[in-house]
Amino acid sequence: MTKAKNIAIYGKGGIGKSTTTSNISAALADSGLKVIQIGCDPKSDSTNNLRGGKSIPTVLDAIRSGKKIEIADIVYEGFGGVLCIEAGGPEPGVGCAGRGIIAAIELLRQKKVFEQYDPDVVLYDVLGDVVCGGFSVPIREGVAEQVYTVTSADFMAVYAANNLFKGIKKYANSGGALFSGIIANSVALPIQREIIDDFASQTGTTIAEYVPRSVTIIRSELRGQTAVEYDPDSEQAEVYRRLAKAIVTNEKKYVPAPLEAENLKTWAESWSDRLLEKKDDESSVRTPETASPAT
Ligand code: ADP
Ligand code: MG
Numbered sequence: 001m002t003k004a005k006n007i008a009i010y011g012k013g014g015i016g017k018s019t020t021t022s023n024i025s026a027a028l029a030d031s032g033l034k035v036i037q038i039g040c041d042p043k044s045d046s047t048n049n050l051r052g053g054k055s056i057p058t059v060l061d062a063i064r065s066g067k068k069i070e071i072a073d074i075v076y077e078g079f080g081g082v083l084c085i086e087a088g089g090p091e092p093g094v095g096c097a098g099r100g101i102i103a104a105i106e107l108l109r110q111k112k113v114f115e116q117y118d119p120d121v122v123l124y125d126v127l128g129d130v131v132c133g134g135f136s137v138p139i140r141e142g143v144a145e146q147v148y149t150v151t152s153a154d155f156m157a158v159y160a161a162n163n164l165f166k167g168i169k170k171y172a173n174s175g176g177a178l179f180s181g182i183i184a185n186s187v188a189l190p191i192q193r194e195i196i197d198d199f200a201s202q203t204g205t206t207i208a209e210y211v212p213r214s215v216t217i218i219r220s221e222l223r224g225q226t227a228v229e230y231d232p233d234s235e236q237a238e239v240y241r242r243l244a245k246a247i248v249t250n251e252k253k254y255v256p257a258p259l260e261a262e263n264l265k266t267w268a269e270s271w272s273d274r275l276l277e278k279k280d281d282e283s284s285v286r287t288p289e290t291a292s293p294a295t
Pocket of ligand 1: 012013014015016018185187212213215217218221
């Protein structure tokens, strides 16, 4: 059995984790690697675009059914042979959302899924805006060795990334995963790149890739596909292939230097002042969510 590269991709809800992770999986599978993608978000749609836009039953659902669980109940094949797993979540309003991750990882180990499939790469797509025990499992328990975060230039996304850095730092001395890079997503304006670059330099972190906001993603998603599958010749697909290659070859791991709450606030205010100074102020302050696609 080869030693798999275990990578966790964190970020705030709606920031583009699943889009990015699925495109990385698709690109890696295309290059001949065996990939497992594990959705660790109660939304349970991490792998949809690897499977024609359709959801798969989750590990927590399988556990809740009370029936004997077979590997085939929780592992589904997607584009390029990527194995898709969704941890799932609790019923709304009941229990900790991170519980699905703990249960899923335990079950996959019990069922010897990793031994059986012998993957080259395992990607964990993890919701990262909640600082709770369950969501830090991939960092704490020797599950992943390397962590990336997807962030845009929006303050709430940066705030979530900074929180993730605090989590990594906390467990770094007890065998926890280390940080390997920021994936700057939805970059449509130069100022957004500047903001993310500055945040990276303030926190002693590096940028793995800049992913533009792109209409190719919107179109691919409407077909239930990744850009790598739907439009392999597009610039967007090329960006994901480059990112995928960077991630499998990147051995760089380090402890980030998160900003203290007060410093993060001061940092945000300094950008607010700079944005105000800009003549093109109006267009600069639009969030990537409301800005029109660049391509
Ligand atoms: P998350 O998994 O972090 O909750 P998703 O990957 O589901 O977020 O993305 C949320 C929405 O943003 C989706 O509709 C997705 O198509 C869109 N999106 C993400 N990244 C991009 C991008 N680079 N360009 C255009 N749309 C994007
Ligand atoms: Mg998602």
